[in-house]
Amino acid sequence: MRPMGRQLTSFASARRMSTDLLLICLVESIASFALWPCGSTQTKNLLTSPSSVPPPRHQPGITTGFGVHSSTRATLSMTVAPSADTVIKRFTFERAWYPVMPISYAETDRPNAFTLLGRRMVLWRSADGWACVEDACPHRLAPLSTGRVKSDGNLMCRFHGWEFAGDGKCAKIPNASPEASASLCGSPETAATRFPVRDDGGLLWVWPESGDAGFANSLLSSPAVDPNASKFEWIMTIPPVSYESMVENSMDPSHAPHLHEGTFAASEMVRLEEYEVASDIEPQGYLLKHGGYTQKNVGMDASRRFTAPSFVHVEYKLPSGKKQDFQLYFTPSTPFETRVMTNLQAPQLPAWLPARGLLTDLFHAFFLTRKGLWRFSDQDRLVMQGQDQTQSEDPHRAQLAWDIVSPSDTGVSTFRRWLERVGGGPFSASNPTFVPTKEEENRWNVHGKHCPSCRRTLKLVDRLQKQFGKLSAASAAVAAVLAIRGALSRAIIATAISILMQGASMSMERGRRSFFGLERELWVPQVYAK
Ligand code: FES
Ligand SMILES: [Fe+2]
Incomplete structure (x- = not known):
């Protein structure tokens, strides 16, 4: 070096x-x-020999979520019992801790849907802390992420109202008598498929292996948390x-x-x-x-x-x-x-600043992200999308x-x-x-809809746009009345206010569009711009 x-x-x-x-x-x-x-x-x-070339991406064999190759199944069945050798000296994608979202992004009063290794899952804040289950109700496979978190911390399915506790077990079946509900909920078949979850370093971590083996194996490994992570944004x-x-x-x-x-x-x-x-x-x-x-x-x-x-x-x-x-x-x-989760390391606004939270949100939305x-x-x-597209057309192309x-x-x-x-x-x-669409890669889908700060700012922008629009219309009406009554100088002032408000409303609309826009044309070297 x-x-x-x-x-x-x-x-x-x-x-x-x-x-x-x-x-x-x-x-x-x-x-x-x-x-x-x-x-x-x-x-x-x-001109290296083919045997020295690393494997293509998406190589069949070791796979999770989209079907497991027979050799992998054999490996899994051999290692159901927790084994330090399995977890520490070997690596399989299914047996690892993954950060799935910053804790600051997770809603505490509603389910948080996400996909990990191709599996749809849902996280929620239960009475016992964060819990994670498959995003499918065992009753009729409705997505539990469309349900709601009740005041007692149970996750309720929106389809027929079944409720699940933080351990994934069924807690209530509304269409069964209390006795039948208690009996049915005692059966493992009525439990949602549960995954280990941890809260560490400002991130929520999920181990995508369910069942007793998953929970036992997850105890043998720790999330890769930076020692200073508690200070990170x-x-x-x-x-x-x-x-x-x-x-x-x-x-x-x-x-x-x-x-x-x-x-x-x-x-x-x-x-x-x-x-x-x-x-x-x-x-x-x-x-x-x-x-x-x-x-x-x-x-x-x-x-x-x-x-x-x-x-x-x-x-x-x-x-x-x-x-x-x-x-x-x-x-x-x-x-x-x-x-993708990154430690932002953005400059912090001074604590004494009035409306610091609001200004931080605006700074985030209109400066940092843009x-x-x-x-x-x-x-x-x-x-990268071009690479993915070409590679997906020929996964074995090195x-x-x-x-x-x-x-x-x-x-x-x-x-x-x-x-x-x-x-x-x-x-x-x-x-x-792989063929990405404009919608998939726009700012809202890639970041804004997941980000509490961007969502707050968008709500504010929406409100301001409406208010400025109303003020503009009201000022125009006042200007018209004043003009009819012959108060021309005051009518001119009201007209100017109306124009100003209209300008502010239009600028809010421009800001609003930037939450959904695709910035590619603005930022890539000109030779690539369409
Ligand atoms: S599908 Fe969930 S309660 Fe029926
Ligand atoms: Fe954001």
């Missing part, structure tokens, strides 16, 4: 560089899927992008100067020649180290630690001595959807980078080696071809 304290380049003064680095750090922390990885120090021959996005593309992207820093025009420029690129695998590639993860990749961070020592299956922890030691770290979680939701997250994420999604064309490919290649080590990705190859 390059030594720390390397002299700054002649392209910028030390002061300017420090400012730029702070900007990069902020943008990196808020760009849910835009952290850039490292590569090995050796360039390999492209988590932001979640759910882009229509595969888990594999997301994790690879987080380990591929050399794309930043080329793709992230606006924050970087291709002319700032520094060749990423120092990228090494700094640990064994274990089922539980690995460590990568690399140097700088732009003139703004040349000379830094960076590391990227992947802790299976979700956690990527990035640390930068900059030549100035400043240290910065970033935490990203990638939770596979469906073959082409990933739940100027930072969306430019980066749209640029990344543009590429990318050259998987075998390292240049040292900067080391991060991508190492993740592929890890996939090979654990037997393939979380989903099977039998998925349909």
